[in-house]
Amino acid sequence: MAKHSLDKDKIKILLLEGVHQSALDVLKNSGYNNIEYHKGSLSGDELAEAIKDAHFVGIRSRTHLTKEVLEQAEKLVGIGCFCIGTNQVDLKAAELLGIPVFNAPFSNTRSVAELVIGEIIMLMRGIPQRNASAHKGGWIKSAKGSYEVRGKTLGVIGYGHIGTQLGILAETLGMRVVFYDIEDKLPLGNAHQLRFMNELLAQADVVSLHVPETPQTKLMFGAAQIEAMRPGSFLINASRGTVVDIDALAAALESKHLAGAAIDVFPIEPKSNDDEFQSPLRGFDNVILTPHVGGSTEEAQENIGIEVAGKLAKYSDNGSTVTAVNFPEVSLPQQHGTSRLLHIHRNRPGILLKINQAFSEKGINIGGQYLQTTADIGYVVMEVHTDQAAEALEELKNIEGTIRTRLLY
Ligand SMILES: NC(=O)C1=CN([C@@H]2O[C@H](COP(=O)(O)OP(=O)(O)OC[C@H]3O[C@@H](n4cnc5c(N)ncnc54)[C@H](O)[C@@H]3O)[C@@H](O)[C@H]2O)C=CC1
Numbered sequence: 501m502a503k504h505s506l507d508k509d510k511i512k513i514l515l516l517e518g519v520h521q522s523a524l525d526v527l528k529n530s531g532y533n534n535i536e537y538h539k540g541s542l543s544g545d546e547l548a549e550a551i552k553d554a555h556f557v558g559i560r561s562r563t564h565l566t567k568e569v570l571e572q573a574e575k576l577v578g579i580g581c582f583c584i585g586t587n588q589v590d591l592k593a594a595e596l597l598g599i600p601v602f603n604a605p606f607s608n609t610r611s612v613a614e615l616v617i618g619e620i621i622m623l624m625r626g627i628p629q630r631n632a633s634a635h636k637g638g639w640i641k642s643a644k645g646s647y648e649v650r651g652k653t654l655g656v657i658g659y660g661h662i663g664t665q666l667g668i669l670a671e672t673l674g675m676r677v678v679f680y681d682i683e684d685k686l687p688l689g690n691a692h693q694l695r696f697m698n699e700l701l702a703q704a705d706v707v708s709l710h711v712p713e714t715p716q717t718k719l720m721f722g723a724a725q726i727e728a729m730r731p732g733s734f735l736i737n738a739s740r741g742t743v744v745d746i747d748a749l750a751a752a753l754e755s756k757h758l759a760g761a762a763i764d765v766f767p768i769e770p771k772s773n774d775d776e777f778q779s780p781l782r783g784f785d786n787v788i789l790t791p792h793v794g795g796s797t798e799e800a801q802e803n804i805g806i807e808v809a810g811k812l813a814k815y816s817d818n819g820s821t822v823t824a825v826n827f828p829e830v831s832l833p834q835q836h837g838t839s840r841l842l843h844i845h846r847n848r849p850g851i852l853l854k855i856n857q858a859f860s861e862k863g864i865n866i867g868g869q870y871l872q873t874t875a876d877i878g879y880v881v882m883e884v885h886t887d888q889a890a891e892a893l894e895e896l897k898n899i900e901g902t903i904r905t906r907l908l909y
C-alpha cells in the first residue's frame with residue numbers, strides 16, 4: 501500500500517479563481533480531499549493566510565505569486581497554473597525554493613482562436629458601433645465601412661499554438677495570412693512568414709497579437725507600430741495587456757487612424773468581477789472590450805482542470821515533473837516494493853557524490869536514481885528499500901545545498 505511522507509488527507513490543496521469542477525474531480529479521485537476552494541482570486545493578507553499551510557496551489561491569471569508570497573508559503577511543494585500564461589508566478593523564485601510550476605500549454609488555444617475569428621468578422625462589418633447605436637435607439641443601416649473578410653489580409657504576430665490555429669481558421673474564410681515570429685516557423689496552409697514586423701503592418705487589414713509576456717514583448721506594440729499599421733485597419737490583442745501601449749492605441753482610435761480594435765487583456769485588470777474595470781479604451785463604440793475571456797469556454801476550462809490537476813496529483817504521487825515550466829523534468833515509472841525519495845538541491849558539483857557516500861556509509865542500498873538539473877537546481881529521485889526510507893530521508897536532509905526533500909512511499 502502506498503505511503504506518503506504526509507497522509508493524503510493532510511496535503512492541503514488551495515484552488516483559487518474558480519477553476520473548473522473537473523480539477524476537483526481529478527484530485528478527489530486521486531485521494532486528495534483536503535481542498536480549499538475559492539471562486540475569486542486572493543491577494544495581500546488573505547492570500548498569505550490561505551497559502552501559508554497549503555502544499556499545492558492552483559491559480560489562473562489573476563493571482564500573483566510573487567517571491568514574497570512564495571517565501572511565506574513554507575509548506576508549498578507545487579503550483580498549478582490552470583491556464584497557458586505563467587507570467588503571474590515568479591518562476592525563478594519558485595525554482596530556487598524547489599517548487600515546480602505546471603500549466604496547460606494547449607487546452608484553451610482553440611477557444612482564443614475562435615474568439616479572434618468572431619472579432620475579425622464583427623470589426624470588419626462595423627458591428628460594435630451598430631450594436632452600440634441600436635442599444636441607444638439608433639439605426640445605422642448602411643454598408644459604409646462594412647467589409648467581407650474574404651480576400652483581406654490577417655497579420656499574426658506570434659505564430660505559436662494560437663497564432664497557427666487562427667491562421668488556419670482565417671484561411672478557411674478566404675483570408676490571406678502573413679505572420680511575424682522571432683523564430684523560423686513552419687507556415688501552415690498558405691500562410692507566409694515575413695522577416696520584419698513592419699512588413700506585416702504595412703500589409704495587414706487586421707493585426708492580431710499572440711506573443712507571450714516576456715521582457716522583450718513588454719510594450720512591443722507602441723505608437724511606432726500602431727503608426728505603421730494601414731490606415732483604417734484593426735488591432736486585436738488577446739495575448740497579454742503589457743504588450744500594447746494602451747494610451748497610444750487610444751490616440752490612434754481617437755484620430756481614426758485605426759478603424760477599430762478588440763482587446764481582451766489589459767495592463768491592469770480588475771481583481772474580481774465586483775471591481776470596476778478602468779481603461780482609456782472605455783467609450784469607443786468601435787472597440788470590442790472583453791474581460792480576459794479568450795480562453796474561458798466550458799470546453800477549455802474542463803480540459804485545463806483535468807490536465808493541470810492531473811499533473812499536480814502525479815507530482816504528489818510519484819515525483820514526476822514532466823512539462824513543468826521552471827524545473828528539471830523527470831519522467832518516472834510507478835515503483836513497486838520500494839520507497840521513493842525526492843531531493844531538490846542547489847546545483848553545485850559533488851552533491852550526488854555526497855548523497856551516495858552518505859547512503860553507502862549507512863548501508864542504504866539505492867534501487868534506482870534519476871537526476872536532472874537546471875543551471876540553478878538539481879532534482880534527484882531515488883528508490884530505496886522501505887525499511888531504510890526514514891533513515892535515508894534524514895541523511896538527505898543533512899546534505900549541504902539541500903532545498904527540499906520528500907518521502908513518497
Ligand atoms: N486571452 C486569453 O484568455 C489567453 C491568452 N493567452 C496568451 O497568449 C499567449 C500565446 O499563447 P500560445 O500561442 O499558446 O503561445 P506559444 O508559446 O505557442 O506561441 C507564442 C509565439 O510567440 C513567439 N514570440 C515570442 N516572442 C516574440 C516576439 N518578441 N515577437 C514575435 N514573436 C514572438 C514565439 O516564438 C511563439 O511562436 C500566451 O503566452 C498567453 O499569454 C493564452 C491563452 C488564453
Ligand SMILES: O=C(O)CCC(=O)C(=O)O
Nearest residue numbers: 560561583584585795796
Ligand atoms: O483563463 C484564464 O484565467 C487565463 C487565460 C490565459 O490568459 C492563459 O491561459 O494564459
